[in-house]
Amino acid sequence: MKVIVQSTGVTAADVIAVARHDARVEIAEAAVAAMTRSRDIVDGIEASGRPVYGVSTGFGALANTSIAPERRAELQHALIRSHAAGVGAPMPREVVRAMMLLRVRSLALGLSGVRPKLAQGLVDLLNHDITPWVPEHGSLGASGDLAPLAHCALVLLGEGWVLGKDGSRADAAQALHTAGLAPLELASKEGLALINGTDGMLGMLLLAIADAEHLFAMADVTAALAIEAMLGSERPFLPELHEIRPHPGQAASAANIHRLLQNSSIMDSHRDDLAHAVQDAYSMRCAPQVAGAARDTLEFVRVTAARELVSVVDNPVVLRDGRVESTGNFHGAPLGFAADFLAIAAAEVGAISERRVDRLLDVTRSRSLPPFLSPDAGVNSGLMIAQYTAAGIVAENRRLASPASVDSLPTSGMQEDHVSMGWAAAKKLRTVLDNLTSLLAVELLSGVRGIQLRAPLLPSPAGLAAVSLVSAFAGAPGPDVFLAPVMEQARTVVSGPDLRARIESSIGTLS
Known part of the structure; x- marks a missing residue:
């Protein structure tokens, strides 16, 4: 089986195929083009020097803190490390695979301002059967599933843990090396784009x-x-x-x-x-x-x-007309209500x-x-x-x-x-x-x-x-x-x- 992530997303059947039946994942050319256009806008914003949340500022309650250009990549890596703060038993493999595919879907829509290689990195994890160790506790469904997604993103950096074949916890760097994959270096906005969303609860x-x-x-x-x-x-x-x-x-x-x-x-x-x-x-x-x-x-x-x-x-979103706007679309209320009702x-x-x-x-x-x-x-x-x-x-x-x-x-100094x-x-x-x-x-x-x-x-x-x-x-x-x-x-x-x-x-x- 093969699932192709389009610039319009994926279907529920696609998610089941990848999560439970190990379908191979590819990214459509149109989705790659959409991500490239979006990233060009972010690069232009960086060149202009104007302050934009998540690109040149801190996060959450630190949104008013300006970040110098030479430290913006460091900011994205620090974000992933600090937010990978979950505890408890690992989430089942099928849940983590669903979550990763849905994050690829979100990036492929072309409004997150990331390079296509970021989405491809998650696809590589799926296709090489590398499942991040995602602890069960950590998400409030606030800015989406921040901690669970951060545990997934950390593996892209060659850090953190993965789920071993026997359910044990293994080293992510070794898992990437064995699969012939190299860790990624994040650019501005990319760390935030990897973790801001409802992918865990939706999966x-x-x-x-x-x-x-x-x-x-x-x-x-x-x-x-x-x-x-x-x-x-x-x-x-x-x-x-x-x-x-x-x-x-x-x-x-x-x-x-x-x-x-x-x-x-x-x-x-x-x-x-x-x-x-x-x-x-x-x-x-x-x-x-x-x-x-x-x-x-x-x-x-x-x-x-x-x-x-x-x-x-995602938040913020990079609109096609060049604007970068902060949203509340990451809030999980629609999914939380639905899950409770069911x-x-x-x-x-x-x-x-x-x-x-x-x-x-x-x-x-x-x-x-x-x-x-x-x-x-x-x-x-x-x-x-x-x-x-x-x-x-x-x-x-x-x-x-x-x-x-x-x-x-309430969390994050009453920001969230x-x-x-x-x-x-x-x-x-x-x-x-x-x-x-x-x-x-x-x-x-x-x-x-x-x-x-x-x-x-x-x-x-x-x-x-x-x-x-x-x-x-x-x-x-x-x-x-x-x-x-x-x-x-x-x-x-x-x-x-x-x-x-x-x-x-x-x-x-x-x-």
Whole structure:
């Protein structure tokens, strides 16, 4: 695969390709020309001697400090060293790669006043699989992701640390030497252009969007399995009932669940039973209303991220008419709000999933399934503690759903007196989605167990696919086993493509 960075930027798919699939990166000639024109303007400003923020002055609260021409390159190097002040565990490789590509994208738009070789330096790191060691703590989403981006930029200078193949910390200078790359010498404005932007939080948000899109579809699958196992009704998912409340996500989720429940002997067994409950519990009947609202939230977040992908978030910017203007476009509020909103939605998708699990395991509410889905309950506990695990995760997600973006703290001598906390919002969103994977894994395992216990009745094609895949590692209902490895494998099924592919081969593409 190859991603070409244009003068108009990159796509969300490009970011995923580079971050997760190691696509090779190139810079288009038009982008090189745009950066060259922009740099010519900065060189002209330097020659004129007029003061311009970030070119001939200090930064932040030191913006009124004039810097002599002979010290301006030193200023840029000092900026990178001082701002590479993060602490904590390293950010995942995929996040750092996304962040670097997005910084290349920002420079390639041609309004940052840098030489093309600066963007090429980041591209070289990507193509040689050199991943800077970026600590998890340091960004407030203020002037963008200053500290994380500075840790990336420091590697360009042949300083700092990189992430070793085994997750260890290695020396950046040695990594460049091994790859045959030379450290860069920064010119005026270039250090600032490398670190002023929303690339870290945007990268995490784009990765989260891809994950959430898959997980929300899988939430419909696990909900349908649970509803089928509990002898629920398919009637609440009829399309005409969702046309009268026209939220698009709700309609899509309901259509998925309705299709997933078709052609099932289990569903047929009670369709005309007068003793069957007239209305299912909310966790069953309202599954599309909750999952659908999450889908609509995801669409809002996707639109926000798409706008940011075509945005210039540097400061100052070098306009094409020669002006250099200070902006606030680096402020991460749009991304912080979006990440917080999506975290709330994903937390609720997980919460309603856990409620279905609890119902499946409760002999008084599961419609004749054995306690905790164990055929020999008492000696055996079945999935009792799996539900404990799910409940604990739901509680953690509730804490993580508290918005980070309302928690501003002033910095830089009150120059940066309102910050976005967008990095923190995006980082905890990733945790919420990882937790959602675990919650859906518990529901997948519980739903399959319930369907297996309805034998000899046959489930829907979706149920058959799930039983086939899950029973390969979980077996049939029986004596208790070491459950943690089974749950880990169920997580892999939820996060991976196989179950969805098998289902879609039988019933068509899920929304």
